[in-house]
Amino acid sequence: MSPRTVSSTISTSLATKSPADLDVDTLVLASVPDGEAARLADGHDLPNKVVKALNAALAAVNATGKPASQVALPAPSGVKARRVVVTGLGDTPVAEGGDVLRRAAGVATRGATGSVAVAIPHADVAGLAAVVEGALMGAYAYPGIRGAKATDGSTGDRKNKRSSETPAGSTKVTSLSVVTSTGKSAAVAVRRAEVLADAVSWARDLVNxxxxxxxxxxxxxxxxxxxxxxxxxxxxxxxxxxxxxxxxxxxxxxxxxxxxxxxxxxxxxxxxxxxxxxxxxxxxxxxxxxxxxxxxxxxxxxxxxxxxxxxxxxxxxxxxxxxxxxxxxxxxxxxxxxxxxxxxxxxxxxxxxxxxxxxxxxxxxxxxxxxxxxxxxxxxxxxxxxxxxxxxxxxxxxxxxxxxxxxxxxxxxxxxxxxxxxxxxxxxxxxxxxxxxxxxxxxxxxxxxxxxxxxxxxxxxxxxxxxxxxxxxxxxxxxxxxxxxxxxxxxxxxxxxxxxxxxxxxxxxxxxxxxxxxxxxxxx
Incomplete structure (x- = not known):
């Protein structure tokens, strides 16, 4: 089994500008409960008209904002991303919710493809690390052992074709950008999160x-x-x-x-x-x-x-x-x-x-x-x-x-x-x-x-x-x-x-x- 890692297939970076300005396939935002409905979590740094449009969309699909819930929405006017995924944080304060952040990021990236930007609010570097860990671990997918027909569409003699083993840590996410304002120490936290996600992914590969x-x-x-x-x-x-x-x-x-x-x-x-x-x-x-x-x-x-x-x-x-x-x-x-x-x-x-x-x-x-x-x-x-x-x-x-x-x-x-x-x-x-x-x-x-x-x-x-x-x-x-x-x-x-x-x-x-x-x- 060839060695492989998530970070070798997903390019991870940090972003400081408004999530609305990120030109990606999927923008991940967070929501919290608001009575019987949900609203965007504070700290999103989005224009007011975008916030109003997204909150209205959350209400229309009966979003709850509960932990690890998610809804996919069309990107409203003023957002460069092609689609928006809103993941729930529940009522846990962001400063206390490392595991909530980890799971919320993971559920949002699990089905994502292409370039992804994650703008989940976090209070400190530890919260940032939880978001990155969750996003990378959620993006993991084991490719399985696929025959030649399954991988290249050929109809030739399968007896003479070796099965294809896709490199480990296989994922459809190609890049991950995480919005943060935590400062210079963020790079160290992200590096550690990448290494941990690689380790977890390799262990998963072995088990699978x-x-x-x-x-x-x-x-x-x-x-x-x-x-x-x-x-x-x-x-x-x-x-x-x-x-x-x-x-x-x-x-x-x-x-x-x-x-x-x-x-x-x-x-x-x-x-x-x-x-x-x-x-x-x-x-x-x-x-x-x-x-x-x-x-x-x-x-x-x-x-x-x-x-x-x-x-x-x-x-x-x-x-x-x-x-x-x-x-x-x-x-x-x-x-x-x-x-x-x-x-x-x-x-x-x-x-x-x-x-x-x-x-x-x-x-x-x-x-x-x-x-x-x-x-x-x-x-x-x-x-x-x-x-x-x-x-x-x-x-x-x-x-x-x-x-x-x-x-x-x-x-x-x-x-x-x-x-x-x-x-x-x-x-x-x-x-x-x-x-x-x-x-x-x-x-x-x-x-x-x-x-x-x-x-x-x-x-x-x-x-x-x-x-x-x-x-x-x-x-x-x-x-x-x-x-x-x-x-x-x-x-x-x-x-x-x-x-x-x-x-x-x-x-x-x-x-x-x-x-x-x-x-x-x-x-x-």
Whole structure:
């Protein structure tokens, strides 16, 4: 899969003149509720006659001004744009509504084409950044894998034609101009928003890629290509199936042994030229397809299992973004990549495997494979001296039952660090919620046949999964706990429903904004 970015296809710039004077295909404005109707939000800098015409048009189409609502209108006289899209902000004050701004911009650009100017009022540079992020993320579209006939209209022999893979971050928006009066610091905010949008888009691309095209080895190559394309000095090392077996990674080896596509662990290392911050480790679950193994999933549950590598996509994307922005925090990232298949050599319920740190684990359900892959990667991160670890995984359906499809569950062994993660999520505009690691549930992981059972009782499944992972975030030998947080993104990582705000159908890039923000906060 070729590396690609949104910013390579969308030219982003800032504008300071009146939106009415911008010669673009689409002008995006904002509205707020006005009684039972809607009106243009203050701060638009439009001529009075244009405002009157647009407010009348909003009334005619029964616009509400509610958050993330939108209406498309013909451009009135006095506006150079060919059409106007008015997106709703609701009643949240602009100065407090970063996430509202992000979603409003995203819903407006989602169906846009050609040149777009966004004139959504914002109070400061943070608001500007939210508008740019939302606009770029909303403009994202995955092109799919199209055959020659679909792309060039030919009717020739399809057997002799290779499919066409449009560059990633595909979008019909060609340029984005954002109206602002925030001053010189705006350029820095826009640059950061572009890098973040690129990272989110690349993570979405990985999640959306069909599983026959994103095997563990193909994932490795995609990461190597993206690092090279980004032009950053990230060291990339790969452990193949033979090295994993020889070095005692029984968790990931067991998961991958039923597949014709063997597992990999990828290690990314970003070392800034100067930093006084403690190093951070990221760990990502990268199951490129999850059939459930011998405990095979129902067919309907497999439809989205190409997305079971969203955690690895998120941590890889955030690491590359941090390097592009020269975030002054050393980061080492571990991607546990495997395909969970029911082949003739597949892992069985009742098997006992030995993890990287020597812990023996009894396998109870081969469809609870992610924790085994993460456990080995956590062991490696701990052995290599990580001081703070964040793992990200599409880990449990139980977390989706608890928190729904838009909220990430956060667990950890250090309250202060957990709050740092939650604070970063709030700043980044991602919904996350703390979950406990109850001491009384630990006994459900006891096994009469091994040091540990890899799955607990049915109840509290997200929590027992967290308790399992916690064991491996510890120093070798004396097992002193290492500061660690676990993000279960099973719900928000893949959107099966209709697009909303700046979030498309399919891969969402969940956790990338939070991880980047966490690193930036840690650098200060």
């Amino acid at each position: 890629t069909p599983p026959n095209r994103l095997t563990p080895q193909a994932f490795v190559e995609a990461v190597q290509e993206q690092v090279k394309a980004a032009g950053v000095k990230i060291a990339v090392t790969v452990l193949d199936e033979n090295e994993l077996r020889e070095q005692g990674f029984g968790g990931i080896t067991g998961v991958g042994q039923g597949s014709a596509n063997p597992p990999r662990i990828v290690r990314l290392s970003w070392t800034p030229k100067s930093s006084s911050a403690a190093p951070v480790a990221f760990v990502g679950k990268g199951i490129t397809f999850d059939s459930g193994g011998l405990n095979i999933k129902p067919g309907s549950s497999m439809a989205t299992m190409k997305s079971d590598m969203a955690g690895a996509a998120a941590v890889a994307a955030a690491t590359i973004a941090a390097a592009v922005l020269d975030v002054r925090v050393p980061v080492t990232t571990y991607l546990g990549l495997a395909e969970n298949m029911p082949g003739g050599n597949a892992q069985r319920p009742g098997d006992v495997v030995t993890m990287r740190d020597g812990t023996t684990v009894e396998i109870l359900d081969t469809d609870a494979e992610g924790r085994m892959v993460l456990g080995d990667c956590l062991c490696l991160a701990s052995q290599e001296g990580a001081e703070r670890i964040v793992d990200v995984a599409t880990l449990t359906g139980a977390c989706v039952v608890a928190l729904g499809t838009r909220v990430t569950g956060v667990m950890g062994n250090d309250e202060a660090f957990t709050q740092e993660v939650l604070g970063a999520a709030q700043t980044a505009g991602e919904q996350m919620w703390p979950l406990p690691l109850p001491e009384d549930l630990r006994a459900s992981l006891d096994s009469p046949f091994a040091d540990l059972a890899h799955k607990g009782d049915r109840w509290g499944g997200a929590l027992t999964a967290g308790l399992f992972l916690e064991r491996f975030a510890a120093t070798p030998g004396d097992r002193t706990p290492i500061t660690w947080a676990h993000l279960d993104i099973a719900g928000p990582s893949y959107n099966e429903g209709a697009p909303w705000g700046h979030v498309p159908k399919g891969g969402t890039g969940a956790a990338v904004p939070t991880l980047l923000t966490l690193l930036e906060n840690h650098a200060h």
